[in-house]
Amino acid sequence: MRDTDRSAVRALHLFADMTEASFEAVVRGSFLQSFPPGVELLRQSDTADFLHVLLDGSVELLAATAGRETTIAVVYPVASFILAAVLRDRTYLMSARTLTRARVLMIPGQNVRAVFAVDPAFAAAVVDELAVAFRFMVRELKNHKLRTGAERLANWLLLAMDPGGAVHLEFEKRVLAARLGMTPENLSRALATLGPYGVAVSGRVVSVTRPDELRRFAHPDPLIDQV
Template sequence: MSSSATGDETVIEILGPVNLFILAAVLNNDICLQSARTLTLARILMIPANLIRELLVEDHDFMKAVVFELASAYRRTVKELKNQKLRSGTERLANWLLREERSQGGEGRLTIPYEKRILAAYLGMTAENLSRGFSALAAHGVNIKGLQIDIVDIGKLTDYARPSPLIDDGEPQLPQT
Protein backbone atom coordinates (compact mmCIF):
# COMPACT_ATOMS: atom_id res chain seq x y z
CA MET A 1 0.00 0.00 0.00
CA SER A 2 1.43 3.35 -0.95
CA SER A 3 0.51 6.98 -0.99
CA SER A 4 1.87 9.98 -2.80
CA ALA A 5 1.72 13.74 -2.49
CA THR A 6 3.35 16.27 -4.78
CA GLY A 7 4.84 13.45 -6.82
CA ASP A 8 6.67 11.85 -3.89
CA GLU A 9 5.71 8.31 -2.96
CA THR A 10 5.96 6.31 0.23
CA VAL A 11 5.12 2.76 1.25
CA ILE A 12 2.56 2.65 4.04
CA GLU A 13 2.19 -1.10 4.44
CA ILE A 14 3.37 -4.28 2.79
CA LEU A 15 0.64 -6.90 2.76
CA GLY A 16 1.10 -10.61 2.27
CA PRO A 17 -1.21 -13.10 0.56
CA VAL A 18 -4.91 -13.22 1.40
CA ASN A 19 -5.33 -9.70 2.68
CA LEU A 20 -7.76 -6.81 2.43
CA PHE A 21 -7.04 -3.25 1.45
CA ILE A 22 -9.09 -0.05 1.03
CA LEU A 23 -11.76 -1.42 3.40
CA ALA A 24 -12.26 1.92 5.20
CA ALA A 25 -12.85 3.73 1.90
CA VAL A 26 -15.39 1.07 0.88
CA LEU A 27 -17.27 1.30 4.17
CA ASN A 28 -17.28 5.10 4.17
CA ASN A 29 -18.09 5.28 0.45
CA ASP A 30 -15.23 7.75 0.20
CA ILE A 31 -12.02 8.38 -1.71
CA CYS A 32 -9.24 5.87 -1.14
CA LEU A 33 -6.25 7.54 0.50
CA GLN A 34 -3.67 5.15 -0.93
CA SER A 35 -3.02 2.90 -3.86
CA ALA A 36 -1.80 -0.67 -4.02
CA ARG A 37 0.78 -2.36 -6.22
CA THR A 38 1.76 -6.01 -6.30
CA LEU A 39 5.41 -6.86 -5.71
CA THR A 40 5.02 -10.39 -7.04
CA LEU A 41 2.63 -12.26 -9.30
CA ALA A 42 -0.79 -11.98 -7.65
CA ARG A 43 -4.48 -12.53 -8.10
CA ILE A 44 -6.75 -9.79 -6.86
CA LEU A 45 -10.42 -10.28 -6.12
CA MET A 46 -12.55 -7.16 -6.34
CA ILE A 47 -15.86 -7.29 -4.51
CA PRO A 48 -18.37 -4.53 -5.31
CA ALA A 49 -18.55 -1.97 -2.49
CA ASN A 50 -22.34 -2.07 -2.35
CA LEU A 51 -22.21 -5.85 -1.76
CA ILE A 52 -19.80 -5.36 1.15
CA ARG A 53 -22.11 -2.77 2.71
CA GLU A 54 -25.17 -5.01 2.21
CA LEU A 55 -23.42 -8.01 3.80
CA LEU A 56 -22.53 -5.91 6.84
CA VAL A 57 -26.23 -5.50 7.55
CA GLU A 58 -27.30 -9.03 6.63
CA ASP A 59 -24.52 -11.28 7.93
CA HIS A 60 -23.47 -11.01 11.58
CA ASP A 61 -20.33 -13.16 11.13
CA PHE A 62 -19.25 -11.07 8.15
CA MET A 63 -19.77 -7.89 10.18
CA LYS A 64 -17.65 -9.31 13.04
CA ALA A 65 -14.87 -10.19 10.59
CA VAL A 66 -14.95 -6.67 9.11
CA VAL A 67 -14.84 -5.06 12.56
CA PHE A 68 -11.93 -7.33 13.53
CA GLU A 69 -10.06 -6.42 10.32
CA LEU A 70 -10.61 -2.68 10.88
CA ALA A 71 -9.43 -2.97 14.49
CA SER A 72 -6.33 -4.90 13.39
CA ALA A 73 -5.57 -2.34 10.66
CA TYR A 74 -5.94 0.48 13.19
CA ARG A 75 -3.56 -1.23 15.62
CA ARG A 76 -1.00 -1.84 12.84
CA THR A 77 -1.22 1.85 11.92
CA VAL A 78 -0.70 2.99 15.53
CA LYS A 79 2.26 0.61 15.92
CA GLU A 80 3.81 1.93 12.71
CA LEU A 81 3.26 5.53 13.83
CA LYS A 82 5.01 4.75 17.13
CA ASN A 83 7.79 3.00 15.21
CA GLN A 84 8.31 6.10 13.04
CA LYS A 85 8.11 8.61 15.92
CA LEU A 86 10.06 6.78 18.64
CA ARG A 87 12.93 5.21 16.69
CA SER A 88 15.73 6.33 14.44
CA GLY A 89 15.89 4.93 10.92
CA THR A 90 18.62 2.49 11.90
CA GLU A 91 16.56 1.29 14.90
CA ARG A 92 13.55 0.76 12.60
CA LEU A 93 15.78 -1.24 10.26
CA ALA A 94 17.16 -3.33 13.13
CA ASN A 95 13.67 -4.19 14.37
CA TRP A 96 12.51 -4.99 10.83
CA LEU A 97 15.49 -7.36 10.47
CA LEU A 98 14.58 -9.14 13.72
CA ARG A 99 10.92 -9.59 12.67
CA GLU A 100 11.83 -10.68 9.15
CA GLU A 101 14.49 -13.12 10.41
CA ARG A 102 11.86 -14.79 12.63
CA SER A 103 9.34 -14.94 9.77
CA GLN A 104 11.94 -16.58 7.50
CA GLY A 105 12.75 -19.39 9.93
CA GLY A 106 14.75 -17.83 12.75
CA GLU A 107 18.12 -19.23 11.70
CA GLY A 108 20.05 -15.96 11.53
CA ARG A 109 19.73 -15.62 7.75
CA LEU A 110 17.20 -13.77 5.69
CA THR A 111 16.58 -12.48 2.23
CA ILE A 112 15.05 -9.05 1.67
CA PRO A 113 11.87 -10.09 -0.18
CA TYR A 114 11.65 -6.98 -2.38
CA GLU A 115 13.78 -4.18 -3.76
CA LYS A 116 15.80 -2.20 -1.22
CA ARG A 117 14.16 1.06 -2.36
CA ILE A 118 10.78 -0.40 -1.32
CA LEU A 119 12.18 -1.40 2.07
CA ALA A 120 13.65 2.09 2.48
CA ALA A 121 10.30 3.73 1.68
CA TYR A 122 8.48 1.37 4.06
CA LEU A 123 10.92 2.24 6.86
CA GLY A 124 10.57 5.97 6.16
CA MET A 125 14.14 6.30 4.89
CA THR A 126 15.89 7.29 1.71
CA ALA A 127 17.84 4.59 -0.12
CA GLU A 128 21.03 6.34 0.99
CA ASN A 129 20.00 6.27 4.66
CA LEU A 130 19.06 2.60 4.35
CA SER A 131 22.57 1.89 3.07
CA ARG A 132 24.05 3.86 5.98
CA GLY A 133 21.78 1.96 8.36
CA PHE A 134 23.06 -1.39 7.10
CA SER A 135 26.63 -0.12 7.49
CA ALA A 136 25.92 0.99 11.07
CA LEU A 137 24.36 -2.39 11.91
CA ALA A 138 27.58 -4.20 10.97
CA ALA A 139 28.82 -3.23 14.44
CA HIS A 140 25.75 -5.02 15.87
CA GLY A 141 26.25 -8.36 14.14
CA VAL A 142 24.68 -7.78 10.71
CA ASN A 143 26.38 -8.73 7.44
CA ILE A 144 24.73 -7.86 4.13
CA LYS A 145 25.52 -8.96 0.61
CA GLY A 146 22.97 -7.85 -1.96
CA LEU A 147 19.58 -8.98 -0.67
CA GLN A 148 21.10 -11.68 1.59
CA ILE A 149 21.56 -10.83 5.26
CA ASP A 150 23.34 -12.83 7.94
CA ILE A 151 22.74 -11.91 11.56
CA VAL A 152 25.88 -13.29 13.19
CA ASP A 153 25.05 -11.99 16.68
CA ILE A 154 21.29 -11.88 17.24
CA GLY A 155 21.78 -10.89 20.90
CA LYS A 156 23.85 -7.87 19.98
CA LEU A 157 21.31 -6.80 17.34
CA THR A 158 18.43 -7.30 19.79
CA ASP A 159 20.24 -5.21 22.43
CA TYR A 160 20.63 -2.42 19.90
CA ALA A 161 17.08 -2.65 18.50
CA ARG A 162 15.32 -2.90 21.88
CA PRO A 163 12.13 -4.43 20.42
CA SER A 164 8.90 -3.51 22.19
CA PRO A 165 5.79 -5.71 22.35
CA LEU A 166 3.75 -2.51 22.03
CA ILE A 167 5.26 -1.91 18.59
CA ASP A 168 6.76 -5.14 17.30
CA ASP A 169 4.41 -7.96 18.29
CA GLY A 170 1.99 -9.13 15.60
CA GLU A 171 -1.76 -8.85 15.79
CA PRO A 172 -3.98 -11.80 16.75
CA GLN A 173 -5.89 -13.71 14.10
CA LEU A 174 -9.68 -13.68 13.93
CA PRO A 175 -10.92 -16.45 16.23
CA GLN A 176 -12.88 -19.18 14.45
CA THR A 177 -16.47 -19.52 15.61
Protein backbone atom coordinates in the same frame (compact mmCIF):
# COMPACT_ATOMS: atom_id res chain seq x y z
CA MET B 1 -14.32 -17.45 -10.34
CA ARG B 2 -12.84 -20.94 -10.46
CA ASP B 3 -13.80 -23.47 -7.81
CA THR B 4 -10.32 -23.72 -6.34
CA ASP B 5 -10.18 -19.97 -6.00
CA ARG B 6 -13.63 -19.95 -4.56
CA SER B 7 -12.75 -22.28 -1.75
CA ALA B 8 -9.52 -20.40 -1.07
CA VAL B 9 -11.48 -17.19 -0.75
CA ARG B 10 -14.12 -18.87 1.38
CA ALA B 11 -11.39 -19.92 3.80
CA LEU B 12 -10.23 -16.34 4.41
CA HIS B 13 -10.80 -15.09 7.90
CA LEU B 14 -13.06 -12.40 6.54
CA PHE B 15 -15.43 -14.91 4.92
CA ALA B 16 -14.96 -18.07 6.94
CA ASP B 17 -17.85 -17.76 9.39
CA MET B 18 -20.56 -16.22 7.24
CA THR B 19 -23.54 -18.14 5.88
CA GLU B 20 -23.37 -19.69 2.43
CA ALA B 21 -26.08 -17.34 1.24
CA SER B 22 -24.16 -14.32 2.45
CA PHE B 23 -20.99 -15.56 0.83
CA GLU B 24 -22.86 -16.03 -2.38
CA ALA B 25 -24.21 -12.48 -2.15
CA VAL B 26 -20.76 -11.03 -1.52
CA VAL B 27 -19.08 -12.95 -4.28
CA ARG B 28 -21.70 -12.35 -6.94
CA GLY B 29 -20.34 -9.66 -9.17
CA SER B 30 -16.85 -10.05 -7.76
CA PHE B 31 -13.98 -10.99 -9.99
CA LEU B 32 -10.51 -12.31 -9.62
CA GLN B 33 -7.85 -10.61 -11.65
CA SER B 34 -4.12 -11.02 -12.24
CA PHE B 35 -1.80 -8.07 -12.65
CA PRO B 36 1.80 -7.69 -13.72
CA PRO B 37 4.23 -5.81 -11.47
CA GLY B 38 4.03 -2.04 -11.26
CA VAL B 39 0.35 -1.68 -12.04
CA GLU B 40 -1.70 0.94 -10.22
CA LEU B 41 -4.71 -0.89 -8.84
CA LEU B 42 -6.42 2.14 -7.46
CA ARG B 43 -5.65 5.78 -7.03
CA GLN B 44 -6.10 7.93 -3.97
CA SER B 45 -9.12 10.26 -4.16
CA ASP B 46 -11.03 7.87 -6.39
CA THR B 47 -14.31 6.65 -4.96
CA ALA B 48 -14.16 3.29 -3.24
CA ASP B 49 -15.96 0.97 -5.61
CA PHE B 50 -14.27 -2.31 -4.77
CA LEU B 51 -12.91 -4.04 -1.74
CA HIS B 52 -9.61 -5.63 -2.73
CA VAL B 53 -8.37 -8.92 -1.35
CA LEU B 54 -4.82 -9.89 -2.19
CA LEU B 55 -4.43 -13.62 -2.84
CA ASP B 56 -0.95 -13.77 -4.35
CA GLY B 57 1.98 -11.43 -4.78
CA SER B 58 2.55 -8.16 -3.00
CA VAL B 59 1.02 -4.72 -3.18
CA GLU B 60 2.31 -1.37 -2.02
CA LEU B 61 -0.01 1.19 -0.45
CA LEU B 62 1.27 4.68 -0.99
CA ALA B 63 0.20 8.25 -0.58
CA ALA B 64 1.20 11.46 -2.29
CA THR B 65 0.68 15.15 -1.82
CA ALA B 66 2.26 18.29 -3.24
CA GLY B 67 4.59 16.27 -5.47
CA ARG B 68 5.92 14.12 -2.65
CA GLU B 69 5.21 10.43 -2.21
CA THR B 70 5.54 7.92 0.59
CA THR B 71 4.88 4.26 1.17
CA ILE B 72 2.35 3.63 3.90
CA ALA B 73 2.40 -0.15 3.93
CA VAL B 74 3.23 -3.23 1.92
CA VAL B 75 0.49 -5.85 1.81
CA TYR B 76 1.09 -9.60 1.62
CA PRO B 77 -1.41 -12.44 1.10
CA VAL B 78 -3.90 -13.02 2.40
CA ALA B 79 -5.15 -9.59 3.31
CA SER B 80 -7.82 -7.15 2.30
CA PHE B 81 -7.01 -3.53 1.77
CA ILE B 82 -8.88 -0.22 1.78
CA LEU B 83 -11.69 -1.82 3.76
CA ALA B 84 -12.37 1.40 5.68
CA ALA B 85 -12.95 3.43 2.52
CA VAL B 86 -15.34 0.80 1.20
CA LEU B 87 -17.34 0.58 4.41
CA ARG B 88 -17.75 4.32 4.65
CA ASP B 89 -18.30 4.67 0.92
CA ARG B 90 -15.66 7.36 0.71
CA THR B 91 -12.69 8.12 -1.48
CA TYR B 92 -9.46 6.18 -1.08
CA LEU B 93 -6.84 7.89 1.04
CA MET B 94 -4.06 5.83 -0.51
CA SER B 95 -3.07 4.50 -3.89
CA ALA B 96 -2.20 0.85 -4.42
CA ARG B 97 0.39 -0.52 -6.82
CA THR B 98 1.50 -4.08 -7.45
CA LEU B 99 5.11 -4.80 -6.55
CA THR B 100 5.11 -8.25 -8.11
CA ARG B 101 2.70 -10.23 -10.21
CA ALA B 102 -0.42 -10.29 -8.09
CA ARG B 103 -3.82 -11.93 -7.99
CA VAL B 104 -6.52 -9.76 -6.51
CA LEU B 105 -10.14 -10.48 -5.73
CA MET B 106 -12.27 -7.41 -6.31
CA ILE B 107 -15.58 -7.25 -4.49
CA PRO B 108 -18.16 -4.55 -5.25
CA GLY B 109 -18.36 -2.23 -2.27
CA GLN B 110 -22.14 -2.31 -2.17
CA ASN B 111 -22.05 -6.10 -1.75
CA VAL B 112 -19.86 -5.66 1.30
CA ARG B 113 -22.07 -3.00 2.80
CA ALA B 114 -25.28 -4.92 2.07
CA VAL B 115 -24.12 -8.21 3.53
CA PHE B 116 -22.54 -6.48 6.48
CA ALA B 117 -26.01 -5.29 7.46
CA VAL B 118 -27.58 -8.75 7.45
CA ASP B 119 -24.91 -11.26 8.48
CA PRO B 120 -23.60 -10.84 12.05
CA ALA B 121 -20.74 -13.26 11.53
CA PHE B 122 -19.52 -11.24 8.58
CA ALA B 123 -19.98 -8.03 10.55
CA ALA B 124 -17.83 -9.45 13.32
CA ALA B 125 -15.11 -10.45 10.88
CA VAL B 126 -15.18 -7.02 9.27
CA VAL B 127 -14.75 -5.33 12.64
CA ASP B 128 -11.92 -7.66 13.46
CA GLU B 129 -10.18 -6.90 10.21
CA LEU B 130 -10.70 -3.19 10.67
CA ALA B 131 -9.47 -3.21 14.26
CA VAL B 132 -6.33 -5.02 13.17
CA ALA B 133 -5.81 -2.47 10.42
CA PHE B 134 -6.27 0.39 12.85
CA ARG B 135 -3.80 -1.07 15.28
CA PHE B 136 -1.36 -1.63 12.45
CA MET B 137 -1.51 2.05 11.59
CA VAL B 138 -0.92 3.04 15.20
CA ARG B 139 2.12 0.77 15.32
CA GLU B 140 3.43 2.26 12.10
CA LEU B 141 3.07 5.77 13.42
CA LYS B 142 4.86 4.83 16.64
CA ASN B 143 7.57 3.01 14.71
CA HIS B 144 8.12 6.08 12.60
CA LYS B 145 7.92 8.80 15.26
CA LEU B 146 9.81 7.05 18.04
CA ARG B 147 12.63 5.35 16.20
CA THR B 148 15.49 6.18 13.88
CA GLY B 149 15.85 4.44 10.54
CA ALA B 150 18.58 2.14 11.81
CA GLU B 151 16.38 1.11 14.73
CA ARG B 152 13.46 0.35 12.46
CA LEU B 153 15.75 -1.76 10.31
CA ALA B 154 17.21 -3.59 13.31
CA ASN B 155 13.77 -4.50 14.58
CA TRP B 156 12.68 -5.60 11.15
CA LEU B 157 15.72 -7.87 10.87
CA LEU B 158 15.05 -9.41 14.27
CA LEU B 159 11.53 -10.33 13.15
CA ALA B 160 12.48 -11.46 9.66
CA MET B 161 15.48 -13.62 10.46
CA ASP B 162 15.22 -17.39 10.52
CA PRO B 163 16.42 -19.40 13.54
CA GLY B 164 19.94 -19.44 12.09
CA GLY B 165 20.05 -15.64 12.00
CA ALA B 166 19.79 -15.31 8.23
CA VAL B 167 17.42 -13.02 6.37
CA HIS B 168 16.82 -13.80 2.71
CA LEU B 169 15.40 -10.73 1.04
CA GLU B 170 12.64 -11.71 -1.32
CA PHE B 171 12.51 -8.30 -2.94
CA GLU B 172 14.78 -5.48 -3.94
CA LYS B 173 16.41 -3.39 -1.26
CA ARG B 174 14.68 -0.30 -2.60
CA VAL B 175 11.35 -1.90 -1.69
CA LEU B 176 12.57 -2.66 1.81
CA ALA B 177 13.76 0.92 2.10
CA ALA B 178 10.33 2.23 1.17
CA ARG B 179 8.67 -0.18 3.56
CA LEU B 180 10.90 1.04 6.38
CA GLY B 181 10.30 4.65 5.43
CA MET B 182 13.73 5.64 4.18
CA THR B 183 15.63 6.15 0.95
CA PRO B 184 17.68 3.32 -0.59
CA GLU B 185 20.84 5.28 0.19
CA ASN B 186 19.97 5.46 3.84
CA LEU B 187 19.06 1.80 4.01
CA SER B 188 22.53 1.06 2.75
CA ARG B 189 24.00 3.25 5.47
CA ALA B 190 21.71 1.85 8.12
CA LEU B 191 22.94 -1.65 7.29
CA ALA B 192 26.50 -0.41 7.66
CA THR B 193 25.58 1.17 11.01
CA LEU B 194 24.44 -2.21 12.27
CA GLY B 195 27.76 -3.84 11.36
CA PRO B 196 29.20 -3.44 14.87
CA TYR B 197 26.16 -5.27 16.24
CA GLY B 198 26.77 -8.34 14.14
CA VAL B 199 24.91 -7.57 10.91
CA ALA B 200 26.60 -8.46 7.64
CA VAL B 201 25.24 -8.11 4.11
CA SER B 202 26.06 -10.23 1.13
CA GLY B 203 23.88 -9.56 -1.84
CA ARG B 204 20.35 -10.47 -0.89
CA VAL B 205 21.30 -12.31 2.27
CA VAL B 206 21.65 -10.46 5.55
CA SER B 207 23.14 -12.40 8.44
CA VAL B 208 22.68 -11.57 12.09
CA THR B 209 25.57 -13.14 13.97
CA ARG B 210 24.99 -11.66 17.43
CA PRO B 211 21.22 -11.33 17.86
CA ASP B 212 21.47 -10.38 21.53
CA GLU B 213 23.62 -7.39 20.78
CA LEU B 214 21.37 -6.35 17.95
CA ARG B 215 18.40 -6.64 20.26
CA ARG B 216 20.11 -4.36 22.75
CA PHE B 217 20.51 -1.79 20.01
CA ALA B 218 17.01 -2.20 18.62
CA HIS B 219 14.93 -2.03 21.81
CA PRO B 220 12.23 -4.28 20.39
CA ASP B 221 8.82 -3.44 21.80
CA PRO B 222 5.80 -5.76 21.59
CA LEU B 223 3.54 -2.71 21.34
CA ILE B 224 5.20 -1.76 18.08
CA ASP B 225 6.68 -4.86 16.50
CA GLN B 226 4.36 -7.66 17.46
CA VAL B 227 1.96 -9.09 14.95
